[in-house]
Amino acid sequence: MSTIGDEIDPRRAVLARYGILDTAPEAAFDDVVRLAAMLLEMPVSLVSLVDVDRQWFKARIGFGRSETTLSESICAHAIQGDDLFVIRDTTQDARTADNPLVTGEPHVRFYAGMPLRTPEGEAIGTLCVLDTRPRDLTPVQAFTLRTLARQVMTELDLRRALKERQESDRRNAAIIESAIDYGIIAMDLAGLITSWNVGAERLLGWAEAEIVGRSADLFFIEADRASGILEREMSTARAMGRANDERWHQRKDGTRFWAQGEMMPLRDGSEAHIGYLKILRDRTVQHRAEEALEKQTALLQTVTDHLSESVFRLTRDDIITFSNPAAEAMLGWGEGELIGQNLHDVAHHHHADGRPFPSSDCEVVRSLRTGEPLRERATTFFRRDGTPIDVITTNAPIIEAGIVQGAVLTVADVTESKAASARLRRSEERLGLALGASGMIGTWDWDLRENVVYADANFARIYTVDPERAALGAPLADYTRNFHPDDVAMFQAELDRLFAGAEEFACEYRIVQPDGSHRWVIARGRLVRAPDGTPLRFPGASVDITERKRSEERQAALVELGERLGALHDPTEMAYAGAEIAGRTLGLTRAAYGTLDKTGRYLDIARDWTLPGVTSIAGRHRYADYGSYLPELRQGRAVIVDDVEADPRTAPQARGFRALDVRTVINLPLMERGHLVAVLCLHDAKRRNWTPDILDFVRNVVDRTRAAVARLRAEEQQELLNRELSHRMKNLLAMVQSIATQTMRSAVDVDTAKEVLAGRLIALGQAHDLLMGGALGSTLIGPVVRGALKLHEDRSGRFHLDGPDLEIGAKPALSLALMLHELATNAAKYGALSREDGHVVIRWSVRPDADEAHLVFSWREVGGPPVIKPARKGFGSRFIERGLAGQVGGTIALAFPPDGVTCTIAAPLAAFQSDT
Incomplete structure (x- = not known):
C-alpha cells in the first residue's frame, strides 16, 4: 500500500477537478x-476532504473547527483503505x-x-462519525455510513460533471470567438443580427x-x-x-473595406430554415493589388501604343488578339482592323521572291503551336497594298498552366539597315519586359554542338x-x-525520349x-x-508553376481534412487530424x-504528428523553456519564428529547440473568452519563410477543425x-391518459368529473414543472x-414535513405528487384540513433492509373530525393504493383510525430513483 505522502499530489489534482475546497456550506452535504x-447516534459527523497539508470539512456537526492539520487527521489513515475504517x-x-x-x-x-x-x-476524503467514548458500530449503522458516503460521492460527482460541462461550453463558444480573422454573423429569417463573433467586432467596429x-x-x-443587396x-x-x-x-466609423463574403442558410436539427450565417473576410489589400495590376496593364497598353516596333499577341492558331498602333501602321491597316485576322494570311503569305508560302511551312506559325521561342528571325512581311517589308521577328511563347496559349510577336522593320540594330535591341528589351512582367516564364536555347x-x-x-x-x-x-x-530520373527519361525521336519535350519537376525549399516548373x-537529322539546338521555355502546385496540394489537403473530420467523432482525434x-x-x-x-504556464500535448524518425514531443512542456512569446499567444496573436536561433524571443532557449531538431516555429493560439486555452504548434528542422499563403492555409485548417x-x-x-424531450412527453401523455380514464370511469356526473380531473391535472402540471426545472430525468423528493x-x-402550519432530500425519478415523482393531491383533497373535504386547527404530518426516511434499502x-x-371508515372504496382510494405502489413495486397501507387517516408506503429506494 502506498504511503500518505505518495498520494498527495494526485489527490490534489483530483480535488482541483471537483472545485470543492473552501466553498460555502451546502444543504445537500x-x-x-x-x-x-x-442515525448512528453520534455527537460528531463530518464530510472531510484531505488536502496536501490539511483536512478541510465541507460539512460538519458537533465539531467547532473548519479544518485541521494532517498531523491531527484520523481521516488520513482512513483513506488508505477501500472500506469502512x-x-x-x-x-x-x-x-x-x-x-x-x-x-x-x-x-x-x-x-x-x-x-x-x-x-x-x-x-479524496471521508464521511466520518466521532464519539467521546469507546464503542462499536452495528451492522445497520455500518451499512448506513457506507450508504451515506456513496450519497456524498454522488453529489460530488454531479458537481464535477456540471463544472466540466460548463467549461466545455465555454471552450466551444471560444472556437467561434477565436476566429478573429473572419467576421461570423448570424441572422434570423428577416435579416436581423442575432449574434456575431470577435472577428466581426474587430472587422466592423x-x-x-x-x-x-x-x-x-x-x-x-x-x-x-438601396438596391436591396441583403435581400438578394x-x-x-x-x-x-x-x-x-x-x-x-462599411464599418461603424464610416470607413470602407473590400470584403469577400459568403452567406449560407442556418438550419436546426430537423433541417428547418431558421436564419442565415454570413462570413466576411477583409480583402482590401488584395483588391487594391488587383486595381494596381489593372493600372499597370493600362500603363503597359500605353507603352506598347507608343513603341515604334510592331507588337502582336497571337493565339495558337495565329489569330491576332492584340496589335499596337505601330503594327497597324507598318502593315497599312486601320485601327482595330487587324484584330481577329490570321497574321500569316494577311502579312506573311508569300516568300520574298513571290513563291507561295503555305502556313504549314511557316516557322512563326509552327512556333505558336509548339511553344518554341524564336529569336531575331529574319523574314519578309507584306503591307496591305502588297508592298514587301524586311523584318526581324522575335517570338515569346505564352504558356499557362503548362499549356501553350500562343505568343507575343515583336516585329521590327529592318528595311533601313542603319536602324536595324537599334530596333532589334528595343525589340529584345520589349520581349524581356513581357517575360519579366510575369516573373514566371524563362526561356533557354541549348546549343548541342x-x-x-x-x-x-x-x-x-x-x-x-x-x-x-x-x-x-x-x-x-x-x-x-x-x-x-526524386525527379532526376523522370527528367532524364523525357530527355532520352526527345533524342530518340519524339516531337517535343515536356516535363514537370522540382528545383531545390x-x-x-523547392519550386515546381514545367x-x-x-x-x-x-x-x-543531326540535333543542333534544343530551345524551350520553363514556367514556374510552384504556386499552382502548392495551391492544388493545399486544396486537396483541405478536401481530405473535411472527409476525415466528417468521419471522426472524438475531439482529440479531430485535433490530431488537423495537425x-x-x-x-x-x-x-x-x-x-x-x-x-x-496555471497557463504549461502546454500538454496528448499526441503529435511527426515525420518518420522524428522524436515525438507528446507530454507536458513549460513555455518558459522555449522562449518569451507566451504573452503574445495570450493576446491571441500568432507567433511566427523563421529562425529560433536568430529571433530574440527564442534565441536564449535555442539549445532546447536544437534538442528537438527544431529550427523554425509557428504557434497559432486558440482563445476562449479572451483566454488562451490551446495552441497549434508547427515545427521544421530547417529555416522557413512563413508566407501569408501558408498562414492562410494553416488558419483554414484550424478554423475547419x-x-x-x-x-x-x-x-x-x-x-x-x-431523446429527453421524447421520453418525457411519452411519460406525461401516458399519465394524463390514465388519470382521465380512471376519473371518468368512477365519476357520478360530468361536473364532478371536471372538478376532480382539473385538480389532478393541476397537481400533475406542478410536478412536471418541477421536473422540467431540475436535472434531466430526476428531482428531489422535498x-x-x-x-x-x-x-x-x-395557512402556515398545515403540513409538517420531515425527511432527507433524496433524488427520485421523474415517473415516481409524478405518481407521488398525484397520490398526495388525492390525500390532501380528501383531507380538505372530510379530514384534518376541513378544520381550522387540523394539520397533516408527512415523514419519509430510508430503511436499510437486509436485501436493499427501502x-x-x-x-x-391530526386534529380532524372523528374518522368513519367508508363502507366501500372509491376511485380516490383505489387510485392511491394502485398508482404509486404499482409504479415502484412496494406496499401501501391506507387506514382509517378514529383520530385521523393514515397512509404508509414502503418500496425499494432503487425503484423510487428509477426513471424507466
Whole structure:
C-alpha cells in the first residue's frame, strides 16, 4: 500500500477537478452529516476532504473547527483503505493514541470513516462519525455510513460533471470567438443580427451588444442598401445553398473595406430554415493589388501604343488578339482592323521572291503551336497594298498552366539597315519586359554542338544560376545540379525520349532552392535538327508553376481534412487530424495540438504528428523553456519564428529547440473568452519563410477543425435534448391518459368529473414543472411533496414535513405528487384540513433492509373530525393504493383510525430513483 505522502499530489489534482475546497456550506452535504449523526447516534459527523497539508470539512456537526492539520487527521489513515475504517478506542490504537484530538479537546475516543473514492479510484476524503467514548458500530449503522458516503460521492460527482460541462461550453463558444480573422454573423429569417463573433467586432467596429437586433444591411454601403443587396443574397442562399460576393462594406466609423463574403442558410436539427450565417473576410489589400495590376496593364497598353516596333499577341492558331498602333501602321491597316485576322494570311503569305508560302511551312506559325521561342528571325512581311517589308521577328511563347496559349510577336522593320540594330535591341528589351512582367516564364536555347545553354534572367533565377553566366552560356550541369533527387530520373527519361525521336519535350519537376525549399516548373521544348537529322539546338521555355502546385496540394489537403473530420467523432482525434494534414502538406517535421494547464504556464500535448524518425514531443512542456512569446499567444496573436536561433524571443532557449531538431516555429493560439486555452504548434528542422499563403492555409485548417469540433458538440447536445424531450412527453401523455380514464370511469356526473380531473391535472402540471426545472430525468423528493400540497396550504402550519432530500425519478415523482393531491383533497373535504386547527404530518426516511434499502413514506392526519371508515372504496382510494405502489413495486397501507387517516408506503429506494 502506498504511503500518505505518495498520494498527495494526485489527490490534489483530483480535488482541483471537483472545485470543492473552501466553498460555502451546502444543504445537500449538511443534511448528510446531520442524518449520519442522527442515525448512528453520534455527537460528531463530518464530510472531510484531505488536502496536501490539511483536512478541510465541507460539512460538519458537533465539531467547532473548519479544518485541521494532517498531523491531527484520523481521516488520513482512513483513506488508505477501500472500506469502512473503524477505531473502537483511539487511546488504545498506536496510530491515534498521541493525536492532539485524542489527548486534548474534544477527546475523541471512537472513530468510524468511510472513504470517498472517485470513479477513477482516488480517495479524496471521508464521511466520518466521532464519539467521546469507546464503542462499536452495528451492522445497520455500518451499512448506513457506507450508504451515506456513496450519497456524498454522488453529489460530488454531479458537481464535477456540471463544472466540466460548463467549461466545455465555454471552450466551444471560444472556437467561434477565436476566429478573429473572419467576421461570423448570424441572422434570423428577416435579416436581423442575432449574434456575431470577435472577428466581426474587430472587422466592423460594432460590439455585439450594440448590433444584435439590427438589420445586417447596416454594414453595406448606401448604394447596396438601396438596391436591396441583403435581400438578394438571402434569396440566393435559400435557393442555391450559399451566396458569394465581393463588394465594398462599411464599418461603424464610416470607413470602407473590400470584403469577400459568403452567406449560407442556418438550419436546426430537423433541417428547418431558421436564419442565415454570413462570413466576411477583409480583402482590401488584395483588391487594391488587383486595381494596381489593372493600372499597370493600362500603363503597359500605353507603352506598347507608343513603341515604334510592331507588337502582336497571337493565339495558337495565329489569330491576332492584340496589335499596337505601330503594327497597324507598318502593315497599312486601320485601327482595330487587324484584330481577329490570321497574321500569316494577311502579312506573311508569300516568300520574298513571290513563291507561295503555305502556313504549314511557316516557322512563326509552327512556333505558336509548339511553344518554341524564336529569336531575331529574319523574314519578309507584306503591307496591305502588297508592298514587301524586311523584318526581324522575335517570338515569346505564352504558356499557362503548362499549356501553350500562343505568343507575343515583336516585329521590327529592318528595311533601313542603319536602324536595324537599334530596333532589334528595343525589340529584345520589349520581349524581356513581357517575360519579366510575369516573373514566371524563362526561356533557354541549348546549343548541342557547344554543349552550353543560353538562358534569360528569369530562367537563371528559377534554376538558381548566375544570370550573367546564363546569358553567356553555361553547361547543362549548372542547371540540373539543383534538381530534386526524386525527379532526376523522370527528367532524364523525357530527355532520352526527345533524342530518340519524339516531337517535343515536356516535363514537370522540382528545383531545390538555397533555403532548402523547392519550386515546381514545367519545361517544354523542341529539337532543331540539321537536314541530315543531326540535333543542333534544343530551345524551350520553363514556367514556374510552384504556386499552382502548392495551391492544388493545399486544396486537396483541405478536401481530405473535411472527409476525415466528417468521419471522426472524438475531439482529440479531430485535433490530431488537423495537425497531421497541416504538417504533411507543408512538408514540416512535426505538428502538434496542445492544451494549456490550469496555471497557463504549461502546454500538454496528448499526441503529435511527426515525420518518420522524428522524436515525438507528446507530454507536458513549460513555455518558459522555449522562449518569451507566451504573452503574445495570450493576446491571441500568432507567433511566427523563421529562425529560433536568430529571433530574440527564442534565441536564449535555442539549445532546447536544437534538442528537438527544431529550427523554425509557428504557434497559432486558440482563445476562449479572451483566454488562451490551446495552441497549434508547427515545427521544421530547417529555416522557413512563413508566407501569408501558408498562414492562410494553416488558419483554414484550424478554423475547419474548430468548426467540426463545435458542430460535433452541438449535435451531441441536440441529440441528448431530443431523446429527453421524447421520453418525457411519452411519460406525461401516458399519465394524463390514465388519470382521465380512471376519473371518468368512477365519476357520478360530468361536473364532478371536471372538478376532480382539473385538480389532478393541476397537481400533475406542478410536478412536471418541477421536473422540467431540475436535472434531466430526476428531482428531489422535498420539492415534489411541497409542490403537490401547495394548493391546500391555506395557512402556515398545515403540513409538517420531515425527511432527507433524496433524488427520485421523474415517473415516481409524478405518481407521488398525484397520490398526495388525492390525500390532501380528501383531507380538505372530510379530514384534518376541513378544520381550522387540523394539520397533516408527512415523514419519509430510508430503511436499510437486509436485501436493499427501502424508502418509507407516511401520511398522518391530526386534529380532524372523528374518522368513519367508508363502507366501500372509491376511485380516490383505489387510485392511491394502485398508482404509486404499482409504479415502484412496494406496499401501501391506507387506514382509517378514529383520530385521523393514515397512509404508509414502503418500496425499494432503487425503484423510487428509477426513471424507466
